[in-house]
Structure formats: C-alpha cells, structure tokens
Amino acid sequence: MQQASAGLPLHSPWMYVQAATIGLFGGLLGAAFRKGTDWLMAAVMGAGAPVDVRLEWWQSLLIPTVGAVLAGLVLKSIRSEQGPFGIGEIIELCRTRTGKIQPGRSIVQIVSSGLSIASGGSIGREGANSQFGATIASLLGHWVPNSPRSRTVLLGCGIAAGMASAYKAPIAAAIFVMEVVLGNFAMDVLAPLVVASVVSTLTMLAFFDRSPLYSMGKDLELTAWPLVLSAGLLGLSCSLGSMFFRKSMALGKRAFARIPAPLVVRMALGGLLVGTIGIWFPEVWGNGQNTIEAIAGATADPALMTMVALCFWKVVATAATQGSGALGGVFTPNLVVGAAFGAAFSLIVDYVAGGDHRTEFALIGMAGMCAATTHAPITAMLLIFEMTGDYGLILPLMLCSILGSISARLIDPDSVYTARLRARGHKVDAGFEELALQTNYVRDVMRLGVASVRDTVPLDQVLDTFKATRLDALYVVDDKGELLGQVQLHDVKQFLNEGELGPVLIASDCTRSTPVARPDETVADVVRRFEKIELDELPVVRGEGAGVLAGRITRRDVVAVLSEEVLGSQALRTRVRTGQSGEGRRIELPDGATLSRVPLPDALADRSLASLELPANFGLHVLVVIERDGLGHEKRSIPDATTVLPEGADLIVLGTEPQIERFRGRFGLPGAKENP
DSSP states (O other): OOBSOOSBOTTSHHHHHHHHHHHHHHHHHHHHHHHHHHHHHHHHHOTTTTTTOOOOHHHHHHHHHHHHHHHHHHHHTTGGGOOOOHHHHHHHHHHHOOOOOOHHHHHHHHHHHHHHHHTTOSOBTHHHHHHHHHHHHHHHHHHTTBOHHHHHHHHHHHHHHHHHHHHTOHHHHHHHIIIIIIOOOOHHHHHHHHHHHHHHHHHHHTTSOSSOSOOOSSOOOOOOHHHHHHHHHHHHHHHHHHHHHHHHHHHHHHHHHTSOSOHHHHHHHHHHHHHHHHHHOGGGSSSSHHHHHHHHSTTOOOOHHHHHHHHHHHHHHHHHHHHTTOOOBSHHHHHHHHHHHHHHHHHHHHHHHOSOOHHHHHHHHHHHHHHHHHTOHHHHHHHHHHHHTOGGGHHHHHHHHHHHHHHHHHHOSOOTTHHHHHHTTOOOSOOHHHHHHHTOBHHHHOBOOOOEEETTSBHHHHHHHHHHHOOSEEEEEOTTOBEEEEEEHHHHGGGTTOGGGTTTOBGGGGOBOOOOBOTTSBHHHHHGGGGSTTOOEEEEEESSTTOEEEEEEEHHHHHHHHHHHHSSSSOOOEEEEOSTTOOEEEEOOOTTEEEEEEEOOGGGTTEEHHHHOHHHHHSOEEEEEEEEOTTSOEEEEOOOTTOEEOTTOEEEEEEEHHHHHHHHHHHTOOOOBSOO
C-alpha cells in the first residue's frame, strides 16, 4: 500500500549528518556575517561604535538613512516575491510545513539585513544567522528524501545553529527551538538540535575567542534572599515591559504600512528616525552587544533617568527599523531593553538596600524581559547563564524568568512569535496532541493506492471488482476522474444472485455521496469527519468542485500521526479485529512492519505452508488462513507448517510494505484488504 509521505525518519543516522552539516555551515556563515557587519560599522562610524563614538549631528542623521536606502534597494529586487526571513517566519514554516526558502532570495535578504545593522539599524544579527542555518536546512530537506516531520526538525536545527552562533549558547539555542519553535521535548527531536547547535558553536569559536559573550569583569553572585525576592519583583515588572515592547513592534508595522510611499522611502524614513534618536542616544543603534556591555560593565556609572530613557528609545528605534521594512531579529534588541530596565531597577534597589548590584540586575533583567517576551523561561535563564559563564546568578535568574513568563501569559497569551502566527490565522494555543494534528497535512499521510470504477460500468463489472479486491467500498468516478461518490458492498449484495439485473444497472445507479478530504487540509480538519463509526476512510480529491480522486486517508493514518508525533514512534499502525462484533484493538509492530490481507495465488494452492518458504523467498509470515464456504461465510484458522492452503483462500501476512508489494507483483495479485 503506497503512502504519500515517505523519507528518512528522525531516528535515522542521516539526520545527525544533516544536523551537523547545518551546524557547520550555519557557524561558518554566521561568523562571516558577524565579522562583515563589525568591519563595515567600524569603517563607517569608527572603532567602538556606536557606544564609544560620538558623531556630528549630520552624520547621525545621514549614516542610518543612507544605510536604510541601500538596504531597501537591495531588498527591492525580490520584494514582490519575498520569502520568509528570520526566526518568526521560520517558525511559521515549521508550524505549517508549507513553503520553502529560496537560496538566492535568502542571500539578498541577508545582505540587506547586514547593511541595516552596520549602518545603525536597531535589529539583531540572530535573524540573519538563523536564516543561514534555515536555508541550508531547506536545501537538505529537499535534496535528501526526508519525511515531513524530519524536514521540520531540520528547520529547527537551522534556527538552533543561528542562535548558537549569535550568542555562543548551544544549550539555550537547542532549548529555544524545543520550547518556542517546535513545542516538543521528545528525545529524537532534541538529539539533532543539540548536534546542530554544538557544531555551530564550535565553528564560531574557531574564529572568535572562547570567552563568554559577556565577561563583566567581576564575580557575579546574588544569593541574599531580599535581593533574590527583588529579582522576582523585577520579573513581574518585565511582563509589563514585554507588553510595551511587543505592542510597539506591531504599532511600528501598522504606522509605516500606512505611508503611501515605496519600500525604499519608508526604510529611509525609518533610518532617519533612528538617526535622530542617535544624536542623543547612540546606544540605540545596531545589534546591541556593545550597548549591553556598556550598561552592565563594571566601570559603568549610569543615571536612573538615562536607563529609563534608553529603555524607551531603544523600543522606538527597533519599532522604526523593523516597521519600515528592514530585516533582522528583535531578540537582541529585547535583551538591550531588559539590560537597561534591570539596571534602572537596580538603582532603586541599591538606594533602599545599599550596595552596587547594577551588573547583576542588568543581566537578570535581560532574562526576565526575554522570558516575558518569548514565553520561554527555560531558554531565558540558560541563555544568560551561557552568555556570562557564571553560575552565581542562577537562583535569581530562575525566579525572574519564570515569574516574568507566567505574568506575561496572564496579561496576554501571545508571545512576540505566536502573535504573528495568530494574526495570520494559525491556531497557536493547541495542546501537544492537537498541535500534532494541526501541523500534519493530508498530503503528508494520504495513501495513493485507491480502487475506483467508472460511473458507466455495468453492475456485473462492479460485482466482479468487489470479488477481486475484497473491499467494502469502491469509489465511482466520471470520465475526467472526478469523484461522484462510492458504491458500498452491502448496497449491492442483494444483486449477487439476481443475474438478470447485472447488465441493466450501472455503477452510478448504486452510488451514494461521501465526505471527502483535500490535500491542503490538516489532519485536524478531517479528524471530525471520522466521528461516524462506520467511516474508516475518506477519499482525497484535488482541484475545484467535486475534485479529481487522488487517494485516501484512513482512520488508522490519524492514529499513526499521533503515534509518530507524540510518542515518537511508528507503532500503533495496525488494528486487529477480534470476534464477530468487529471491535478491535491496536497492536504495536516493529518499525516498517504491517499486516495485510492477500489472496492466495492459484500457483501456490493445495500446497503445504512449509513448502512455500514464504519467509525465505519474500520475508512474509502467514498468521491466519481465511476460507469461504458456499454461502460466502468466512472461516479463519491459524496455520502451522503442515497446513495445506486451499484454492480461493486469503492469507493474513506480516511483513513490510515493499515485501508485500513484491509478493503481489510476483503473482499479479490485486490490492489487499486493509483491516483484517
């Protein structure tokens, strides 16, 4: 029986080879992108930009504006057919399993993103880094015969490779993909993600020093319970800050979308606004790494109002940059806001409790804002831990992250990523099992083999087809292959012994309507159609109107989806009926194995089972022999080696689909009955 979906499963060794390849190229390209943007920014603004460089006012206006124009001109070449870019849209690809990343367009988008960042645009490098990894993953996903689920995990490997190369944080990168992108913590999903993120990090470290991304110049420790509780209060406050951040991003997109001007002009206006802010607050420019170091560094001495102002203007600059059409991530700008917010919070805490805890609270604020904005507390705490390499903050990091995430969810169930999905009509608040059904499509699991008859064939021919195939229903199509309905066996049983009606009636006279499925529907869309207990399968049709018959999807295919996605195995594929009631239960079989009912070939009739040597010749094991009496009643028996197989019997055999198909092809047998 042919399935529409095939390919390498997640547990295949080739998955790890592909994950390592994604990590290698993701790390190489991520390192090149970082060196390129750093060099270009230094060439335009000077070393140490933007924190340690003070430009003339006209330079502050000119550089981001010109950079935005150049980025817009690059982007304009593909804007009419722009593909997905950045973490948010790659998440949508993973959730919907539709579309692909075009390498040529992806390169143009990355170049545009680099120009925006290097000229002061307030966006993060993680968007381009993840785009590198996802592009490699998309290519591998289509060059190598991967299953739809494997291709989705490979895209997740691309994001993990990009995040790991951007932050030198392989653990947080893998957890981010599991927590935010895939919503799946199964071991067969974790393993390739870890491979991709580790290889990417090792590759990045070959070009940069091995020190953590943020070395603060002092030992970090915060264990006094009043300060730890203060970190919890900071987490609650971050939930409000995250709402302001996300709403500002949405407002920026709407505001620039209403400007009746070409893309290049809108991006120039965004750059001009960022340049204007930069006259007074150049810290809002660029990726933000230098700004975080300036805020949290041991030598910094910021004022409270300066930190509060930086929180506000960094959000405005990021909304203007991304809203105007520039391509880049918002993850790093969000960390900058969190650092400034945490530093401002620490000035209040230190005023009340004494001491100097600005560095610690700046880092904790980064975790709290990240957790509240992405609804990913595990990622947030691990990210700051890996970026600092210091375990001393783990307790306040944990408390701030979890309280920030929980309180943000209470205020708004959507994160910065799920809000985008919901706005595009995707269901994002489904449970784990429902998500598995929502992210699998009929085209991925439909069976291509389907028995049909023309609407004009005589009833005699319909009956002969039923006898040959031993199916319970046949689909009826017209001369164009469009589905008209189905003929069920119990509807025509009455004509078996009435030969005079056979040449008179035709298939369309006995056709009844049937619900259908379409390839682009999700499994969740069609699962309710199986609520009728007598309905074991749905025909799949393509095209407009009634549609051309293309295949079918069965009730057990839905169960298989849940088994593979939720349990991480290909078990529970076979249902065994017991007794006369037709009730059944599902049994677990080895991967790739199935039960099938096949007619005994005439060439093998009247021979003992042992003499046929089916296990040696075809890899098949006969479990049940089915004989029929003169009235058509079936008698089932368990054979042994000496059992002589009678002519006209059916066999229930255990084997793989290729083995069963080879047996059918060797003897020219028709299709087998699915549910023995």
